[in-house]
Amino acid sequence: MADEMKMRATMQGDVADVKVRMTHIMETGLRKDAKTDKFIPAHFIDQIVATLNGKTVLDAQWGVAIAKNPFIGFRIKGAKPGDKIAISAVDNLGTKYGGETTVVAAK
Amino acid sequence: MVAIGTGLLRSGEVLAATWNKLAFTSTNVADAMKNANYGGAAESKDIQLKLPDIAENGASVPIEVTSHIPGTTSIAIFVEKNQNPLVADFELSNGAEPYINTFIKMSQTSQVRVAVKAGGKAYTQGKEVKVTIGGCGG
Numbered sequence: 001m002a003d004e005m006k007m008r009a010t011m012q013g014d015v016a017d018v019k020v021r022m023t024h025i026m027e028t029g030l031r032k033d034a035k036t037d038k039f040i041p042a043h044f045i046d047q048i049v050a051t052l053n054g055k056t057v058l059d060a061q062w063g064v065a066i067a068k069n070p071f072i073g074f075r076i077k078g079a080k081p082g083d084k085i086a087i088s089a090v091d092n093l094g095t096k097y098g099g100e101t102t103v104v105a106a107k
Numbered sequence: 108m109v110a111i112g113t114g115l116l117r118s119g120e121v122l123a124a125t126w127n128k129l130a131f132t133s134t135n136v137a138d139a140m141k142n143a144n145y146g147g148a149a150e151s152k153d154i155q156l157k158l159p160d161i162a163e164n165g166a167s168v169p170i171e172v173t174s175h176i177p178g179t180t181s182i183a184i185f186v187e188k189n190q191n192p193l194v195a196d197f198e199l200s201n202g203a204e205p206y207i208n209t210f211i212k213m214s215q216t217s218q219v220r221v222a223v224k225a226g227g228k229a230y231t232q233g234k235e236v237k238v239t240i241g242g243c244g245g
Contacts, residue, residue: 057203
C-alpha cells in the first residue's frame with residue numbers, strides 16, 4: 001500500500017506547488033462486465049482533504065468522473081520549505097487513504 | 108457518539124462534510140449547478156480554463172482552472188453531457204490559490220463548465236471539448 005499516494009510540493013516564489021497522484025480504480029458504476037452483462041459496482045474516492053501544517057487548505061468532494069488513478073495539482077500561498085502537507089481521502093466503500101510530504105525549495 | 112450512531116457520518120476526523128449526493132446524482136447541468144450551490148452563476152472571462160480542443164481519450168482529459176476573481180473560495184467542474192454532470196467541487200481555504208489541475212472523464216463531446224464562488228456569488232465559464240473515444244464506458 002506504500003505506493004498508493006505519491007506527493008510532491010515545491011516552492012515557486014511564495015507559493016507551494018503541490019502535486020498528488022493516487023492509485024485508485026475510480027470505477028463509475030456505469031460499465032458492464034462483458035461476461036456477466038451486469039454493471040460493475042461504483043468504487044471511487046468521493047472526499048479528499050489537504051492540510052498545511054494541520055490546517056485545511058483544500059476540502060473536495062468528487063464524483064465518479066475524476067479519471068482513474070486520480071491526479072490533483074493545487075497551490076498554497078504562504079507555505080515555506082519544511083512545511084508539512086498531508087492528504088486524507090476516503091472512497092464510497094469507506095476505505096481511507098493518506099499521504100504526507102514536506103515542502104521543498106525550488107531547484 | 109451521537110453522530111456515529113446515525114450511520115450517516117464516517118468516523119474520518121477531517122472528512123466531516125456529508126457528500127452532496129443530490130448534486131452528484133443530478134442528471135442535467137442546471138440541476139447539478141443549482142444543487143451544488145452554483146445556481147444563477149454569471150458568465151465570467153476571469154475564469155481561465157486550460158482544456159484541449161480535442162481529447163483522443165475521454166477517460167482522462169486534462170483540465171487546469173485558474174480563477175482571477177478576487178475572493179474565490181471554491182471551484183466546481185461539470186461535464187454537461189456526462190450522465191451525472193458534476194465531476195468535483197473543491198473548497199479552498201487558508202492560502203490555497205484559486206487554481207486546480209486534474210484529469211476528468213468525458214463520455215462524449217461536451218461543454219465542460221467550471222463554476223466558482225467568490226464573495227457569496229457564483230460565476231461560470233465553459234469550453235467545448237471534442238472527444239474521439241468516450242471515457243465513461245456507457
